[in-house]
Amino acid sequence: MKLRLKNLHLVQGPFELRMDLETTGDVIGIFGKSGAGKTSLLELVAGLRQPQTGRIEIDGTVLTDRARGFSIPLERRGVGYVPQDLALFPHLSVLKNVTYGKSATNSSGVKISFDHVIEVLEIETLLERSIGQLSGGQKQRVAFARALLAQPRLLLLDEPLASLDHELKLKIIPYLGRIRDEFHLPMLYVTHAPDEVVALCDQVLVLQEGRCVHLSPPLEIFEATTSMALKPGILGENPNA
Template sequence: MLRVDVTKKLGEFSIEASFTSEGRVTGLFGASGAGKTSLINMIAGLLKPDRGIISIDGETLDDVAARVHVPPHRRRIGYVFQDARLFPHLDVRQNLDYGRRMNQLAEDPAQRARVTELLDIGGLMDRRPGKLSGGERQRVALGRALLSKPRLLLLDEPLGSLDESRKVEILPYLVRLRDEAHVPMVYVSHDAAEMRQLATQIVMVRNGRVSAFGGVKVLSGGSPT
C-alpha cells in the first residue's frame, strides 16, 4: 500500500496531494505542469516534502514532523524516466547489471532470466544504447529497474518520447509487467488511452491537487486539463 499526504511549494506553484493506493498500477494522470513528476520525485526521495508523510506497506519514508527522510538509495524504489537514461559507454548486459551492483545485491541468474524473457531483450545484450531503438532502450531501462529488486516501480511518462509505432510496440510489455512481475507501479502519463490499458487505480492531478481518485471510470472525461 502506498500512502502519500504531502504539501510542497515550488516557486509560485504548490502541491497539496493526499491519496492511498493499493493498486497494482497507480496512474498519476494530468496535464503537463500539473505536478505529477514532482509527486513521484517525492515518493522516490529526490524531493523532500514541506509537510506530510509518505509510506509504503506501513514503512515510513518521509515524515516531516518526525524529521524522517529515508534517502533515495535506501528506499528500494526503481525509477524509469522518459528518456531511459542508459549509460552510453556500457552494453545492455552491463546496463542491466548496474542497479544490482549499486544496491549491492547478490547475482540472481533466475531473476535475470525471468526479466530478460519478460521484456524480450535477450538478443540485445552485446549492443550499446546508441544501437537500440527507442522502444528497446525503454525495455532495457525497465529491466535495469526490475533487477534492482524494487518494492515499487516509478515510471515517469516512459512512452512520452516514443512515436506511435514504438508506443504500440512497448505497451504489451508494460501490461506484462503489471500482470507478471508482481511489483506495484506508479505510472505517470497525460494519455488517457495508456491509463485505460495499464492502470488499476487513477489519481487525477490538476494544478498540484488531487481532483479525482478511483478506478479508470475517473477518466470518463478523457482530458487531463
C-alpha cells in the first residue's frame, strides 16, 4: 500500500494535526502517546472527519481532496474500520453482525469469502450467539470478521487490543498476523504499544502533537524488541519511562 497525505490539516478545538508524507507498507503502524493525533488521522482516512485542507491518497486512489471539494462518501470508501470500542451492533446476532457489510456489497466483487474469514478467525461456533454472550477476545475477532466481509480495500484498526489484558492480547495478535498473511489487505494500525508495532507493522509513523516526527521500519525506531523503548531523539524523550 502506498499512503500519501498531502498538506493535511485538521483543526479541532485546541488540537491541530498537520501532515505531509508518503510511505509504503503492508501494515503501517500509527504510533504515539494519547492525544498525539493517532485516532484523528485514522478517522480522516476513514472519512469520519473532514480536514480543513489537504489530500488523502491510497494506492493512487484519492479518498479526500479538499482543494477540489472531493471526498468519497463513507459507504463507498471501501475501508474496513474497527474502532477501539469495536461498535458491534448489540441488537444483531454474531452472524448478522459479520454479514452486515457483506449484504451491502456487490456479490460479484467478492474476493474475501465468508467461509475463509470464519475459518481464519475461528468464529464458526459463535455465529448464533448474541453479542452480549461473547468474551472480549471473541468480540475482537467478530469485529475483524465484520470489517473483512465488507470487502474493504484497506483495514483501519484503532487500538484493537488496547482494552485486552496481556494474556488475551497475546492470543489475538496471531489472528491479526493471519489476517495480514491470508487476505493480503493493507492495514493502518493505530497503537501505543511497541510490541504490537514490532509484531505486525512494517512501517511506523510516530506522531507527536499532531505531527509525524518519525517514519521508518519499527526496528529502526525501538531500542530493542525486548525493552521496547524508543531510541533517543525519536520523541525527544522516552514515552515508556
